[in-house]
Amino acid sequence: MKTKILITGASGFVGGAFCQRHGTDPSLEIRGLGRRPTSLPGYIQADLTKPLEIDWKPDVVIHAAARSSPWGSYHEFHRQNVEATENVVELCKQKNVSKLIYISSSSVFYKEGDQLQISEEDQIGPTFVNTYAQTKYEGELVAKQFPGKVVILRPRAVFGPGDTVLFPRILRAAQSQRMVKISRPGPAAVGDLIYIDTLVDYMLTAALVECSGEFNLTNNQPVEIISFLESVFEQLDLPKPTREVARDRAMKFAGLLEFVYGTFLPWMEPPITKFGVGVLGFSKTFNVQRCLDALGPPSVDLKTGIAEFVAWQKEQWAAKQAA
Secondary structure (H helix, E strand, C coil): CCEEEEEECCCCHHHHHHHHHHCCCCCEEEEEEECCCCCCCCCEECCCCCCCCCCCCCCEEEECCCCCCCCCCHHHHHHHHHHHHHHHHHHHHHCCCCEEEEECCHHHHCCCCCEEEECCCCCCCCCCCCHHHHHHHHHHHHHCCCCCEEEEEEECCEECCCCCCHHHHHHHHHHCCCCCEEECCCCCCEECCEEHHHHHHHHHHHHHCCCCEEEEECCCCCEEHHHHHHHHHHHCCCCCCCCEEEHHHHHHHHHHHHHHHHHHCCCCCCCCCHHHHHHHHCCEEECCHHHHHHHCCCCCCHHHHHHHHHHHHHHHHHHHHHC
């Protein structure tokens, strides 16, 4: 019998990638659910912030839908990341689903400073780097109320074809020559990433194998962040940043911008956020031994993922120029 999987957020980056990569697997019956219309077979268009009713019983639900942004009001983040999760949990109860997989975020751990080899046992909260991280963790707590098996996946810095959050902001800044180097005392900042195909393969494995609990997910190949970005810029024929700003100074400036925008322009995202500076200026690496033991090694190495992302990005730019 086929394993029936319902994945939310199927009109977005992660959920859409899951459907595209695994949707034709003959051993699976995958149906996506999302707000926006798509051409995915069996797709269910629905608003997760409202009670859900679907005429289909999945074995596993993967909740990948979320408001993913470094900026926004708590009300909107709570509605889309917490209330939506409450509705998904209720659906799982109604359909007697055997397992719920909640796609959280590594940012729930983030503090203003270097953090190396973060493990699943490390403290979360009580303060968070932004409202996104806070409401993703609040969503985790809601997901854990499901009485069946619950898996919490915390991917770090997801990138790849279809990315709408991580690289678009960075590439726009590089194209307009607004990108700057963030300098810091001591060695260069290092960080983990995860390629989108690696992530969705882990999601499928978590759906199929006997597992529960919380898992950090990365490609298990930390990189020097600035050197990594400069390599991507070079492959995309983008100018490397020439201006350099000290991390602490950049954090203070970003904090001032956040105050101004939050007070007078709350509907607009500031050009620089403390979260964005922190991504470039603080080291964040993760211990993924629990993932390696339960879900196996990354399915796509980082070098291959970067090459595929660069090729896709070039295709996108060529298509825009031809239009």
